[in-house]
Amino acid sequence: MTTKSPDQDLIICRCERVTLGALVEARRAFDVSSGRELKLVTRASMGICQGRVCHAALEALYARWFPPGRDVARPRPPARPVPFGVLPSLKGDDADG
């Protein structure tokens, strides 16, 4: 996904509207040392799709910017968004509304 002259307005994370320029700037301003740190200060990949759309682009940037082994997130539940209303019936409890 490398481009010759990256456009700073390019949206990397759609859900949270994080541009390439915002990532570059946050990395500098906060002296960020890893992908997870950058994620937490910009919210990139923390939107409703949980990074499914932006994950690959972010990984490519992180690989360029940070030493290996400092990467991000293991997947977190749920696999995809669900209404809170279905949670009470998860296993291990009898739902009571």
Next chain:
Amino acid sequence: MSASVRVIVVGAGVIGAATAYYLQTAGAEVTLFDRADVGGGTSSRSDGNVLAIDKEPGYDGVLALRSQELLAQLADDLGPFEYRAPGSYLVLDSEDELDPARSWVEQERAFGLPIRFLDRRAIHAELPDLADDVPGGLYCASDATLNPLLYTRRLIGAARERGARVRPHTPVTLKLEDGRVSGVDTLSGERCEADVTVVAAGVWTPVLTHPLSLLVPIRPRKGTLLVGARGPLHGTAKVMEFGYLMAKFGRTRSVPEEFERYGVALVYEPTASQNFLLGSSREFVGEDVTPKEPVMSLIARRALRFYPGMAHSLFIRAYAGLRPWTPDHFPLVGPVKGVPGLMLAAGHEGDGIGLAAVTGRLVADLVLHRAPVVDPGPLDPGRFTSA
């Protein structure tokens, strides 16, 4: 006037960050280490509540109020960290809680907190999304909220601007020489000397002090949070249930046994990014931070009991963190008798975000031999560790 005291701070969570900030600002020469990311421990797996409403009158309350004052100052002095002080609510589950809630209000007002009781009419007027059968609540005007990770980073950023050295991804061990802690060793064998070494390593503090035969009674108390998608919020106020106080102090509540077992009580926190966080749970289950289904389910049930309209909101993520618990719910802050060169600043359980400011300031006062911002006596590590 302080000459340049060299201080090493171990742990770049919110406590180490505030400690580094206040020390460096006061003229000390600080090096801050973390074995991993800045704020990568409990401080990035937390709510951002800065509460006085849930503190007991007396020293507990004094600490919270002093920290709220210092924080208001930091909000002016540092870059933005989503700080706001809208107050907070405690809501009641049943009429049985009316009397305990009224007496809590009385005792807190007598102590000087800006807190008031809200009857059925008043609570529903202020929180229209609440379930109809909620019989009342409490409101505390001084309570604040912030983004814990940004707050941590702003403190560290300001310390760095003033000359502090910040070294993430560098695990260290304490170096003991002639009966005193003389600094730290890094994994790669580098030796770093300091006049004082402050251990602010949260739940991992006992691992650092263990080789000195110093037993620190901090245990990880897991807490799980659920994140709701951006969308219509269920009110912009921060709301907890009165029973949260009971869960926090380990007292009996009148809820089904499984809620007690996992210490589940409602905490609803709308965030600056327009989504919301739901908590919370309290469990002793080691260092596992995987969110578990029964606990997520109980948290959701508790939330739906108070906010039925939440059934249609989208749940997008869950995560858990480890609160650094201590037997008397107070942190260990200050020098360790019998081990010169060492200070502790750890064990803030569910209040580390709120108490970071007063803790950092107190450590700086103690290191630099200034008049302490609060009485350090009740926080003396010596109450647990033997001399």
